[in-house]
Amino acid sequence: MLRGVHRIAVLALDNVVAFDLATPLEVFDRLLLDDGTKPYDVRVCAPSAPVSARAFTLRAPYGLDELTKAETIILPGCHDGSAGVTPEVVNALRAAAGRGARLASICSGAFILAATGLLDGRRATTHWAAAARFAEEFPRVELDPGVLYVDEGQFLTSAGAAAGLDLCLHLVRGDHGSAVAARAARLSVMPLEREGGQAQFIVPEQPPAPRGSQMEPLLRWLEESAGRDLTLDEIAAQAGMSTRTLNRRFREQTGTTPLQWLHLARIRRAQHLLETTAHPVDRIGSQVGFGSPTAFRDRFKRVVGTSPQSYRRSFR
Incomplete structure (x- = not known):
């Protein structure tokens, strides 16, 4: 003192x-x-x-x-x-x-x-x-x-x-x-x-692919399909590549992996829904493509630094 x-x-x-x-x-x-x-x-x-x-x-x-x-x-x-x-x-x-x-x-x-x-x-x-x-x-x-x-x-x-x-x-x-x-x-x-x-105040940045690159159409598809429970095999099939080739080329062009990119897209969408809707947190987790409420809460806390409910109280 x-x-x-x-x-x-x-x-x-x-x-x-x-x-x-x-x-x-x-x-x-x-x-x-x-x-x-x-x-x-x-x-x-x-x-x-x-x-x-x-x-x-x-x-x-x-x-x-x-x-x-x-x-x-x-x-x-x-x-x-x-x-x-x-x-x-x-x-x-x-x-x-x-x-x-x-x-x-x-x-x-x-x-x-x-x-x-x-x-x-x-x-x-x-x-x-x-x-x-x-x-x-x-x-x-x-x-x-x-x-x-x-x-x-x-x-x-x-x-x-x-x-x-x-x-x-x-x-x-x-x-x-x-x-x-x-x-x-x-x-x-x-x-x-x-x-x-x-x-919690930082909007997660989505690594872009260079304009006109091979990954650009895939990123658009991932953004549109983020609410689905996608697997790496499904993403690779959409890209017409093996999973190994997809991971290598995706990292070369975006600096991250397809699943990490997808998780960020889901979290960004979840932030928007938490700010603008009254949907229950578990429903939002399901809407943005997470297979379980626990997986959604864990990923959200890891990226945003706080829980979905606390984020909603601060920003809705």
Whole structure:
């Protein structure tokens, strides 16, 4: 448990994402303990003024020297990733980490934290839509795009904007316990724990075949026939190949196997039905081609990261 007032610096770089910037201000600055005292002193700092937030500009009341005093530093995302991370910013963040400050990023703020090298060899996450770019830019970071946040002790990262709330509540809980964190969650009209991870927001990508390739007609047929209980032999017969040849050519052209491709097509269809109909979950599993409710639930949880019923509660 923390004792005394804990100083938090929120770093606003140019092109900051306004939602990400506001999240830690709302969670930490509004919170009161049982005795009516504020546990956090939250300060927004920037290397220069004014700072663009796209729809508006802002003037931070503090400069980078605030990072030398902060016990926790929050890094909101920027619309241009790590483009605004200057050597001055890198040095200030690394110096803060060197004296033991806690660094946490929200959404694409992971790009800023990764640009310092402090995440090298560590597990981290960021918004799923930016995951491929992040992995390419920072190959030494162990990226996990399916979770809401990652706690590596001194360094923490979170996924999309709303996951910044999850991360801030997680920090409050670690600092002051579950009762205080539950109070912060109620103020934010948020559950203290959200079921599932970031994976439930990702529409599974269907590997395409090159236009005009031998697999293109087969993929159309698979999409149309996904509701049937197809076997690999039936798919191979439709393609006019042996199962061995089909598997080889399918992988060459799509990067996956026919059955894996079919399972993804079924899950995508199931997501649509869960969002748009009131059909029972077991019926949807049967509609999209799964032979048993258990097989459907297991596959759905593996791909989406949560159960069909939980997905429906979140998105219907």
